[in-house]
Amino acid sequence: MKVFGIKLSLVLLSGLGSFLIACQSMPTGPSISTKGLEATVSFTIDGKPYTGAATIQRKSNQKIQVNYPDGTKWGLFSTCHRVVKYKNPRSDSFWYYVPKMYLENVDSCIMLHKQIDKNGNPHYAIIDFTAGEQLLADVSCNGESAKQTGASLCQALAGTYQKISFDTPVQAYTDDKCDPPIKDSYFYTYKMTVGFCGYLFVDSKGETHRHTTYGYETLDLE
Amino acid sequence: MIDIVGKVALLVIDLFVQNAQRKEEIARRVMASIGKWDREALQSAELRDMFKRIEQKAKDARDARPT
Numbered sequence: 640m641k642v643f644g645i646k647l648s649l650v651l652l653s654g655l656g657s658f659l660i661a662c663q664s665m666p667t668g669p670s671i672s673t674k675g676l677e678a679t680v681s682f683t684i685d686g687k688p689y690t691g692a693a694t695i696q697r698k699s700n701q702k703i704q705v706n707y708p709d710g711t712k713w714g715l716f717s718t719c720h721r722v723v724k725y726k727n728p729r730s731d732s733f734w735y736y737v738p739k740m741y742l743e744n745v746d747s748c749i750m751l752h753k754q755i756d757k758n759g760n761p762h763y764a765i766i767d768f769t770a771g772e773q774l775l776a777d778v779s780c781n782g783e784s785a786k787q788t789g790a791s792l793c794q795a796l797a798g799t800y801q802k803i804s805f806d807t808p809v810q811a812y813t814d815d816k817c818d819p820p821i822k823d824s825y826f827y828t829y830k831m832t833v834g835f836c837g838y839l840f841v842d843s844k845g846e847t848h849r850h851t852t853y854g855y856e857t858l859d860l861e
Numbered sequence: 862m863i864d865i866v867g868k869v870a871l872l873v874i875d876l877f878v879q880n881a882q883r884k885e886e887i888a889r890r891v892m893a894s895i896g897k898w899d900r901e902a903l904q905s906a907e908l909r910d911m912f913k914r915i916e917q918k919a920k921d922a923r924d925a926r927p928t
Contacts, residue, residue, distance in 0.1 A: 722902050747911075747912040748909060755890075755894045759894060810919070837911045839912065839915045841919055
């Protein structure tokens with residue numbers, strides 16, 4: 640009887656051990672803050688592929704197709720005007736985005752996308768649209784360089800330095816909460832602020848370049 | 862024999878408990894993430910406000926410049 644009791648105890652202990660191990664192996668995600676996670680979701684706009692963040696020429700009708708891995712629980716979109724939600728989106732689902740006149744087709748009106756994966760973790764994409772600005776800029780962002788007309792978007796780790804340059808002298812303006820750009824002849828450097836920031840560059844003719852920055856604190860490695 | 866049956870029974874119970882806890886944890890995370898979206902969704906409008914303020918700064922600077 641005593642031997643049986645010892646054996647039963649051992650069985651119970653082994654069961655408890657496996658239960659504790661199982662608890663430890665449950666999925667864990669990064670610590671998310673509203674403004675802190677890198678945007679990594681890949682998407683296509685009218686068939687052209689992008690990853691994470693991009694500035695797109697605004698059109699009256701654009702087919703937006705986001706990559707939804709199997710088991711995605713929610714696909715969420717927001718602009719300066721609306722919020723759209725899709726529960727359990729299919730991998731081939733898409734959205735014909737028609738910007739609302741005088742609301743979404745003017746000024747800054749970025750599109751934010753958030754998707755919640757099968758483990759409940761969020762992932763993001765940011766889409767910026769040009770709004771008639773004309774000034775050409777050479778944007779050096781997170782190791783990449785690109786010429787962008789009118790508007791541009793830079794996503795990089797908060798606290799890193801980025802650069803934007805122009806062919807002609809420009810004046811730079813930003814908000815008080817953003818890191819002020821430092822001028823060096825025709826180019827400016829600035830430090831990435833956490834979250835979104837705006838920079839406006841104006842040349843002597845009044846042409847503008849609208850530069851949006853998104854500084855993240857947490858890499859999305861999933 | 863009793864050992865084996867007992868172990869198997871405990872493992873099966875463990876699996877059920879583990880699965881239920883995992884589902885509960887995922888559901889909790891989804892709800893938390895959706896809850897944050899209420900605030901996050903406003904960032905586009907807030908950025909637009911920021912650019913409006915910056916444009917006003919640029920306009921003020923231009924108006925203040927001697928002609």
